[in-house]
Amino acid sequence: MRKKISVQNVCIGMYISDICGSWMDHPFWRKSFLLESARDLATLQNSSISDVWIDTGLGCDVKTGSVVVSEDQAAQDVENELARISASKSARVPLHEEIERARALLAQGKESVTSMFLEVRMGKAIKISEAAPLVDEISQSITRNPEAFLNLARLKTKDDYTYMHSVAVCALMIALGKQLGLEGEDLKEAGLAGLLHDVGKMMIDEAVLNKPGKLTDEEFNIVKEHPRKGWEILQGSSGITAIALDVCLHHHEHMDGKGYPEKLAGEQISLFAKMGAVCDVYDALTSNRCYKNGWEPAETIRKMAEWRNGHFDERVFHAFVKTIGIYPSGTLVRLKSGKLAIVLEQSSKSLLTPVVKIFFSTKSNEPILPEMLDLSGSQESIVGAEDPAQWGFDLQKMTGI
Structure with missing residues (x-):
């Protein structure tokens, strides 16, 4: 059973099935996983994310008395957010x-x-x-x-x-x-x-x-x-x-x-x-x-x-x-440091320096704490594009796009 709960009610042993908000903002490189370490719990609770979805069939249930958001309320939250965006001015967001x-x-x-x-x-x-x-x-x-x-x-x-x-x-x-x-x-x-x-x-x-x-x-x-x-x-x-x-x-x-x-x-x-x-x-x-x-x-x-x-x-x-862009949004790129990143947005300064999200180290061959980086103001640079399939990455699933 899926439940939406506050990150402050999350505990080790829960299965995080989804993190509310964009992948570009949350602190993990994937959106669903079994929460097993105190470090990951602290990272989540200290992030800007306020709510997550848990799957009680794959991990621990929420403690009695904790606030749980219903599916109907979650749907209403989405509608409210869409209405807010609709009412905003037509400026780049x-x-x-x-x-x-x-x-x-x-x-x-x-x-x-x-x-x-x-x-x-x-x-x-x-x-x-x-x-x-x-x-x-x-x-x-x-x-x-x-x-x-x-x-x-x-x-x-x-x-x-x-x-x-x-x-x-x-x-x-x-x-x-x-x-x-x-x-x-x-x-x-x-x-x-x-x-x-x-x-x-x-x-x-x-x-x-x-x-x-x-x-x-x-x-x-x-x-x-x-x-x-x-x-x-x-x-x-x-x-x-x-x-x-x-x-x-x-x-x-x-x-x-x-x-x-x-x-x-x-x-x-x-x-x-x-x-x-x-x-x-x-x-x-x-x-x-x-x-x-x-x-x-x-x-x-x-x-x-x-x-x-x-x-x-x-x-x-x-x-x-x-x-x-030369590296369109959604492109997996290798940086000079050996890290892998996904191109998120283009920069107005140069086609070669987009905004990226770094999430993987080729040197240690493992995920790292995600980091947003505007290459137009950084010493980092793109070496070239990479094939996600060769790395076993499903970018659509990872980004939620």
Whole structure:
């Protein structure tokens, strides 16, 4: 049985199943463990964390008379926190303050896009008026803290890829648009275009779309029809914009003219379509698909940099890198000291000096007390990115993102 209790009521022998608050703030490198040492107990009780969840089936129960928070009260606490964040000004806020709102918004986005795209599959037109509010909410989240929503949007399952990819590209288009100086209606239209860019895939046979193996030439030609099919679908939607139509039709065009469906090249491709190309490829490569696991963010940026001359517009790609960083948030990095850390947020001072959370020593090969560090004001530096799988780390589980 799970119970939420104050950290002051925690005792040795309890199984901590979750620590209330963001992983970025709590003093341990994992969120669930059996509390066995007095040192760990003191660390927890002296931290800024006020409550934890315990599992009485895996460890000791709370002492009689201690204050226990009900599941209903815990749910109400979450609602109150989301309401507080919603009421705050649209200024950049710390990652941990935005993460839960972003999580709720992402779930809402998945539900909305899934419903919208399934209606398309049944032959119904898209209601742009219903999609616009979602774009506005995502834009506000990106303004408050872009890493929160973008980190969560990157983590999708193979089964919900098509729908979540659209939500992720929407967010990336907005973040990139801000970097390029877009604002007002142009920024909203960029987000809407990202949300709808792959709607044509609803007209592709699911057996082909979700095939786990390599596509035949005939199957790939079928998939390549989705930009034009999407364009045809959107033309029948009331309130659709020229930008959304353009990005839907041209997000697979390349600067060297080797893309599809119209083999446009260079300045024949609009700014918004160039943006769509970068955002679409980045999210596709970092996502788990039915036929492959996603690449790590830093590796993806490195690969895209190799292709940029023929594939992407140079200015747009550089702006994209400034948006998400050379070491994007969520990247596991090795520092000069031999410690491992997770990139949390980008620094305004340099793409090479993000804010990280150090949690592991490669010299002793064991976890260490987590430490937040802004590399822009430190002697530490990043040596390179690491593969979490090779270290046996599940970063999503560890961070709670």
